[in-house]
Amino acid sequence: MATENKAVITLFGATGDLAKRKLYTALFKLYQKGYLADHFALLGTSRHEMSDEEFQKLVQNSIKDIEETRNGEAADFSKHFFYKAHDVTKLEHYTILKDRIAELDKQFGTDGNRLFYMSMAPQFFGTIALNLKKQGLLSDDGFNRLVIEKPFGRDFDSAKKLNDELSETFDEDQIFRIDHYLGKEMVQNIQALRFGNTIIESLWNNRYIDNIQVTLSEKLGVEERAGYYDNSGALRDMVQNHIMQIVAQLAMEQPVSFTDTDVRVEKIKALRSLRVYTPSEAAANFVRGQYDAGNGTEAYRDADGVDPESGTETFVAAKLLFDNYRWSGVPFYVRTGKKLADKFTRIDVVFKKPLIDIFADPRNESDQSLNSNVLTIFVEPKSGFAMQLNAKRAGQGFTTQPVNLSYLQSDSDKKEAPEPYERLFHDALEGNHTNFASWAEIAYAWKFVDVIRKLWDIEKPQFPNYTPGSMGPAASDELLARDGRKWVYRLNH
Numbered sequence: 001m002a003t004e005n006k007a008v009i010t011l012f013g014a015t016g017d018l019a020k021r022k023l024y025t026a027l028f029k030l031y032q033k034g035y036l037a038d039h040f041a042l043l044g045t046s047r048h049e050m051s052d053e054e055f056q057k058l059v060q061n062s063i064k065d066i067e068e069t070r071n072g073e074a075a076d077f078s079k080h081f082f083y084k085a086h087d088v089t090k091l092e093h094y095t096i097l098k099d100r101i102a103e104l105d106k107q108f109g110t111d112g113n114r115l116f117y118m119s120m121a122p123q124f125f126g127t128i129a130l131n132l133k134k135q136g137l138l139s140d141d142g143f144n145r146l147v148i149e150k151p152f153g154r155d156f157d158s159a160k161k162l163n164d165e166l167s168e169t170f171d172e173d174q175i176f177r178i179d180h181y182l183g184k185e186m187v188q189n190i191q192a193l194r195f196g197n198t199i200i201e202s203l204w205n206n207r208y209i210d211n212i213q214v215t216l217s218e219k220l221g222v223e224e225r226a227g228y229y230d231n232s233g234a235l236r237d238m239v240q241n242h243i244m245q246i247v248a249q250l251a252m253e254q255p256v257s258f259t260d261t262d263v264r265v266e267k268i269k270a271l272r273s274l275r276v277y278t279p280s281e282a283a284a285n286f287v288r289g290q291y292d293a294g295n296g297t298e299a300y301r302d303a304d305g306v307d308p309e310s311g312t313e314t315f316v317a318a319k320l321l322f323d324n325y326r327w328s329g330v331p332f333y334v335r336t337g338k339k340l341a342d343k344f345t346r347i348d349v350v351f352k353k354p355l356i357d358i359f360a361d362p363r364n365e366s367d368q369s370l371n372s373n374v375l376t377i378f379v380e381p382k383s384g385f386a387m388q389l390n391a392k393r394a395g396q397g398f399t400t401q402p403v404n405l406s407y408l409q410s411d412s413d414k415k416e417a418p419e420p421y422e423r424l425f426h427d428a429l430e431g432n433h434t435n436f437a438s439w440a441e442i443a444y445a446w447k448f449v450d451v452i453r454k455l456w457d458i459e460k461p462q463f464p465n466y467t468p469g470s471m472g473p474a475a476s477d478e479l480l481a482r483d484g485r486k487w488v489y490r491l492n493h
Contacts, residue, residue, distance in 0.1 A: 002034035005429040007113040007142075008104045010097065012088065012128060013120035014044025015058070018149065023119065024062040026421035031077050032068075035426055039111075041104040045086035045097065046120075055083035080108070088124050094135035101137060112141030115428060118148045126165030133169040147176045147428050150241055151232070152437075155453065156446035163439050172439060176428045181242040181345075182435040183420025185409075186379040190249045190347075191258070193377070193385065200375075201254070203351065206330045210372065213348040213488055214246055216336040217471070220343070221297065222314070226305035233312040235288070235453060238336040244271070244445040245437060247332055250347065251322055260433035264441070271444035273324040282452045283459075289315030289473040291339040292464035299464055300339075311461050314338045317476040318452075319483075331483065335476055339468040341491055345379035348488035359400055371402045374488055383417075384408035 009027075013019060030036045044055055056078040063074055084100055086093050105112060116132060118125050125148055131137075138144045146166065153159025166175055181187055194201050203209070216238060222229040229237065251270040255262035277285060291314050293299040301308050315337030322332070351373040360369055374388040386406040393401045409417070418426070427435055466473040471491055480486055 004037045004039060005030075005035055005426070006039040006108075006110045007115045007429055008101050008108070008110050009040065009042040009115045009117060010101060010137075011042055011044045011117045011119060012086075012124075013046060013118065014042075014055070014083065015046045015048050015050070016119055018119050019044075020058070020062045022419075022421045023117070023425070024059050025066060026419060026425045028063045028066060028074070028077055029418065029422045030426055032073070035429070036080075039109045040080055041108045041110065042081050043097070043100055043104060044081065044083045047085060047087060049085045050083050052082050056081050088120075088128050088131070091131060091135060094131050094137060098135055098137045105139075110142070112139040113143050114139045115143075115145045115147065118146070122149075122151055122153075122162070126162055129166045129169040138169070143174075143431065144170065145174050145176060145428060145431070146170045147178060149178050151236065152177055152241075152442055153446065154232075154236065155450050156443065159442055159446050163442075173431075173433070175439075176424075176433065177437045177439075177442065178424060179241050179245050179435075179437050180420040180424065182245055182437070183418075183423040184345075184379055185414075185417040186377055186383045187246060187249070188435065190246075190377065191263075195254050195258075205326045206328055208351055209330055210350045210352045211330060211483075211485060212250055212332045213350065214243060214250075214332065214334045214346075215348075215487075215489055216242060216345050217340040218336070218338045218343055219340060221291070221300065221339050221468075222303055222306070226303045229314075230306045230310055230312050234314055234316045234336055234338070235449060235456070239316050239318070239334070240445050240449045241437070241442075243334050243336060244448075245441070246347070247274075247320060247334065248441065250332070250349075251327060253326070258434075263434050264438050268438065268440045268444070270322065270324075271441055271448075273322045273327075274444065274448055275321045275323050276448050277451050279451065279455050282455050285319040285479070286452050287315075287317040287473065287475040287479050288313035288456060288461060289317075289337060289466045289476070290461070290463035291315070291337075291466055291468050294467040295469045297339060297468040301464070311456075311463060313456070313461070313463075315340075315466060315472045315476070317472060317479055319479060331485075333480060333485075333487070335472060335487075337466075337472050341469055341471055344381060346489060347377040347379065349375040349377075350485075350488060351375070359398065370400060376488070378408070382408055383414060 011019060011023070027036060059078045059081050060074050082104065084097060086097060101114065118128060129146065153162050194204055248267040248270050252266040253269065255266045290312065291300050293302065300306060300314050301310050317335035320332040320334060353370055353372055357370050370390050371388065376386045378384050384407045386404050388402050388404055390400045391403045393399045424435060477487065
C-alpha cells in the first residue's frame with residue numbers, strides 16, 4: 001500500500017517547460033498511486049501574473065495526455081495547486097509567499113512539511129535559498145527540503161560558491177540535487193545486478209574484466225536549447241553529471257547496507273580514486289567533436305543561437321582510469337554526443353578472453369579466436385540485459401560462435417516502472433538521497449572535468465569533424481584502437 005506524503009511544495013519556475021513537460025505529470029502519477037492524496041499543496045511561482053484558476057487549468061493541460069485518468073481525477077488533483085507571481089530578487093515578495101504557505105499548510109494539514117523546488121536559471125539558486133532563511137519561510141515543525149535542477153555550477157569554483165550559498169540555509173541532508181539519469185529503471189538496476197548476483201559480483205574486477213564502455217547517444221541536435229548549449233557543451237552537459245554518476249555506480253564497492261548514506265559513501269570513494277589527468281594525459285585520453293551538415297541536417301554552427309565560429313563540442317569520448325585495487329589497469333571508455341546514429345543509452349562490460357584458446361587451430365591462420373564475453377545493460381529505449389557467450393556452432397567439426405542470453409522488460413513491466421521524475425519526486429518527499437548527487441560527488445566530478453575544460457579552452461579545435469548519423473569523429477574509434485580495442489556498439493556491426 002502506498003504511504004501518503006504530506007507537504008507544501010513551493011515550485012520556483014512553475015510556468016517553465018520542465019514543469020509543464022515533466023513535473024506536473026510526475027506529481028499526478030504519484031497522486032494516482034496514492035503517494036499524494038488529501039494532504040499536499042503546490043504553490044507555483046514565476047514572474048507571470050496568473051490566477052489560481054488559470055494555473056490549475058495550466059496543470060490540467062499538462063497532464064491531459066496521461067492514460068487511465070478517472071473521471072474528475074485531474075480536476076481534483078489540480079485543486080491542490082495555487083499560484084503567486086514572484087520576483088526572486090525582492091525580499092518583500094517572500095513575505096507574501098510565507099503567509100500563503102502557512103495558509104496552505106493549515107488548509108491541507110501538511111504538518112509543517114515544506115519542499116522547495118528550484119526549476120529555473122541556476123544563477124538564482126543561492127539568492128532564493130538565502131531569502132528563504134532571511135524571511136522565515138522555513139518550517140519549525142516539519143521537514144525543510146530543497147530540490148535543485150542541474151547545472152550545478154560551470155566548474156568547481158562556481159559549484160563550490162553555489163554550495164556554500166545553499167549551505168547557509170540548508171544542511172547537506174536537506175539538499176536534493178536532481179540527476180534524472182539516476183531515476184532511470186535500468187541505471188538503478190546496476191546495483192541489483194552487481195550486489196544481488198554472486199556470479200556477477202565475483203567477476204566484477206580487473207582479474208576478469210578487460211574494459212567497460214558507457215554510451216549515451218542522442219539522435220537530435222541542440223534544437224531549442226542552442227542558446228544554453230553553446231555556453232555549455234557536451235562535457236558540462238553530459239559528462240560531468242550523467243556519465244560520472246553512472247560510472248560511479250559501476251566502479252563503487254558494495255555498500256555496508258542499501259541505505260542512501262552507505263551508497264553515497266561508496267560512490268564518493270570510487271570518485272576519489274578516479275585519476276585526475278595532467279593536461280598532457282587529458283589531451284591523450286579525451287576526444288571532442290562537433291557535427292557538420294549532412295543527411296538532411298544543418299551543421300551545429302548554422303543553428304539559430306549558435307556562434308558561426310563556435311568551438312563548443314557536441315561530442316565527447318574519453319578513457320577513464322581508477323587507481324584502486326579493484327580497477328587498476330581497467331579502462332572505462334565513455335562517449336556521448338548529439339546527431340549520432342540513434343538515441344540510446346547502454347553499458348557494455350567486456351570480459352577478458354581465456355588465457356589459452358584450446359579451440360584455435362594453429363595450422364589454420366583463418367581461424368577466428370574466441371569472442372569476448374560481453375554483459376550489456378540496456379538503459380533506454382529498450383530496458384534489460386544481454387550476455388554474449390561462446391558456444392559450439394551446430395554441424396560437423398568444432399567451431400565456436402557467439403550466442404546471446406537476453407532479458408528485456410515487457411511492455412507491462414515498463415508501464416509499471418515510474419518515470420525518472422516521478423521516482424525522484426517521491427524520493428525527495430520521503431527524504432531518500434540514494435538517487436541524488438551529493439556535494440562530494442559533484443566536487444570530485446568537477447575537479448576531474450576542469451582539467452579537460454581548461455585544456456580545451458586554450459586549444460582551437462578542428463571543427464566540424466563528424467557527420468550526422470554517424471557515431472562521432474574517427475578519433476573516437478582511434479582512442480580505443482590505440483589500446484587494441486573496439487567499441488562494442490558500432491555501425492554496420
